[in-house]
């Protein structure tokens with residue numbers, strides 16, 4: 493019986509699960525197939541907030557040290573709720589102040605770092621290659637057929653291969669999820685997230701800001717050097733207008749939201765817009781088949797948690813497979829894979845619901861909701877234990893975390 497694993501999707505989560513399995517079970521052959529050319533992710537100009545728990549896992553896997561020089565700690569997080577043209581945005585909620593303990597997690601580590609996506613993919617690929625994982629680009633997993641002892645995978649090129657397990661890390665519109673007959677709960681937000689990078693005169697001192705504006709959250713996230721990554725949510729028609737606008741108009745709109753706290757600024761990267769929605773898979777596994785990352789759950793970027801959830805999946809699936817393999821069990825058996833599903837489904841549904849409610853509660857200008865938000869944020873801001881709970885959540889601390897998220901090897 494084959495004990496090979498084939499992974500469809502060489503994005504951040506597909507690469508991470510490959511490394512996490514191979515680091516503890518080097519005898520399992522792993523092939524990772526990605527539809528896009530190798531250069532595609534090297535051009536991803538986005539940056540992601542990487543929670544402390546994910547950073548601990550990346551450290552354990554020999555990846556984090558390679559990212560450190562490009563990773564900007566988030567020392568402080570400020571939340572405001574205002575209208576787009578308000579001259580001053582009253583601060584309702586702060587998590588820590590630059591240089592003080594508040595923005596730090598228990599043990600003194602920042603609760604998150606901002607890491608450029610292209611640095612992340614470079615470090616993950618390097619580690620995957622060191623461990624002997626086969627990376628194939630410009631190839632797709634087109635289909636699969638499962639029998640009792642194995643699954644036969646057919647590639648877009650027409651080749652076939654046999655494996656004990658197919659892991660689908662093929663993103664939010666996963667075609668393999670549909671082929672496996674797994675249904676989803678979906679909600680389109682009629683919003684887009686515009687992403688770009690700004691450079692500015694003054695230092696941000698590691699301060700992240702999230703302004704809840706009627707069109708959607710406007711998040712500014714600190715990068716190394718005097719640079720900031722923007723995730724700017726607007727209704728789809730407004731976002732399309734902004735994307736089509738000339739540089740002058742775009743910067744003018746930006747100015748009403750970003751202001752001049754950090755002195756003069758300029759747009760220092762391309763603009764890109766992503767349609768936003770909620771997609772939750774009803775099941776995560778089938779015999780010899782497991783969903784992971786955005787293929788299992790696509791959520792609103794309002795809390796910067798999408799990739800962190802995917803990294804948690806990677807840690808839980810890797811632990812499930814490695815421990816089953818050590819016991820001599822069949823790693824593709826659905827009874828083995830159900831442990832992974834039980835581990836991850838509740839957490840992902842919970843985060844999907846929280847981001848959905850936050851987005852609907854904040855992305856509007858309805859008077860009574862505005863009053864409710866003001867009271868709610870004020871209460872949280874005055875309760876240190878509640879704030880610490882939010883910080884711990886954002887840092888990825890949780891009961892029953894997989895070993896890797898605690899920085900321990902499987």
Ligand SMILES: Cc1cc2nc3c(=O)[nH]c(=O)nc-3n(C[C@H](O)[C@H](O)[C@H](O)COP(=O)(O)OP(=O)(O)OC[C@H]3O[C@@H](n4cnc5c(N)ncnc54)[C@H](O)[C@@H]3O)c2cc1C
Nearest residue numbers: 501503504505527541632633663685785786796798799800
């Ligand atoms: C605007 C925005 C900001 C965000 N900010 C954050 C943040 O700050 N922090 C955070 O944690 N998350 C953030 N996220 C979420 C994060 O980007 C995603 O959760 C993450 O990229 C998902 O990674 P993935 O590997 O699961 O999927 P993807 O990155 O979508 O990768 C899927 C891969 O599968 C390949 N593929 C598709 N079909 C096939 C096939 N049939 N065969 C082979 N290959 C295939 C594709 O080529 C692709 O490389 C943000 C998202 C958005 C839209």
